[in-house]
Amino acid sequence: MQEVKKEQYSDVKVLIHHKETCCPTFVYSILEQTIPGVVYADDQSFLIGTSSGIYYVAGDERNQNVNECIVELHKKRAESKKRFTLYSPNRSWDSVIKTVLRDELNQMMRYALSQQISAKKAFQLPKGFTLKRINENIISTSTEFHKAYYEEYWGSVSNFLKNGFGFAVLYDNHVVSECTSIFLGGDHAEMDIYTSEEYRGMGFAYIAGIAFINDCLEKGVTPSWDCDVSNKSSIHLAKKLGFKISTKYSIFFKKSG
Template sequence: MIILSKNDFDKTINLIENNVKTVPTFAYSVLNNYMSGVVYADSKNPETILIGTESGIYFVAGKENNQEFNEFLCELYNQRKNKELRFTLFSSNEYWDRIIHELFKDNLKQINRYSYIYDKKQSHDKKLIANEYSIRKISEELIASSSEFNEDYYNEYWGSVANFTAKGFGYCMLHRGEVICECTSIFASLQFSEIDIETHKDYRGQGLGLIVAKAFINHCLENGIKPRWDCDISNASSIRLAEKLGFDNPSEYSIFVKNV
């Protein structure tokens, strides 16, 4: 097994884009050098690859019946399990679903998810908020005062707050100076930005997430970025919000997480 250098990432992009229906945004984040990560491959001209972030999220694609690679995948899982580190594995198709089941048995639990890509060009109405509230672009100062998408969150997914503010973006809503709702890019790349959204428990049920997400989508459209929305297929409230925002025709895929 080898670790590909950044000079060989183009070969990986060709492999996944020619053979995979749904490529997760974080895979592009690594390949586009937006986030630190690693690309494991069976050779410099890969047939099977594993793209991983530093936080322990992985995407496997390519030739499924690659015994040496699959043994490596199990070894990586065991290493992270022994260190009590995260191991979340995104599958690229139903064939990999079966291989992962065979390799990991009951150690990993399968979760089915939807992936939406916003393919509309019309932006949302910018008159979005009552006078007592305000919407601001997320900054280091606002991250420091957030209870949900705080410094720990951005360190986990982006490596640092500084990297997020340099390459990512998000919007939040304030009420009396307090951050009450946020919509941020959990992952981003040259082409995509994936939405993560949270509303403070005291302000839920008022449609604030819809408003902040519209500001996020408008920013994407103004900057030639495609917004993405991923959620579990069992998350009815997330699906409803996605549809209200204009996301439709999702692709279904599977992830595998440690069974507890």
């Protein structure tokens, strides 16, 4: 397989859009050159990955070229002790990945949730709490969505501030809860939410999520939500925000130890 030049990313995007029904948001983030990444392709298959080591494979699973590329890429990432997470589009690919990597990776099932909303939802903050758009100052004081987080998923804080968005609930200038765009592409904004432990169960994740969704409506972007099938609290919050389970898929990641 050949590494695709950035000038040809738009062609790959068109092909994937027509062929794949369950394509992660980060794939479009790369193809639209919103975040750094790499694209390998031939006339049968694609392998697309972020700089942080999250990959998506698609196309003909019988293609030996892409299978060999997966093995070699995994080997290089493992030798340098770097992250390797591979998103699979379907069960056929699940079987191939397990075969070519000889069960060297853990398999985890995940849900992709989606929603179709047309009207903003209202919310009310308790007294003393404020809602702010995520900025450099909030990032510098956040315990979860901090500088390292945005460097991993966006390449830099400045790139996120330029192309991404999110909201934080604060109390006395302390970040209580946040909802940010972990990835943005293909007219979709994938949500990532975190609430400080001492403030959980008080509705702040819902407020941050609604603020994010409302902003998506203004931007003409569709919010999306992915989580592990065993993450009941995440699924519950997603459904409360109006999401419905649309697809079940697998990811493969490095085994611990």
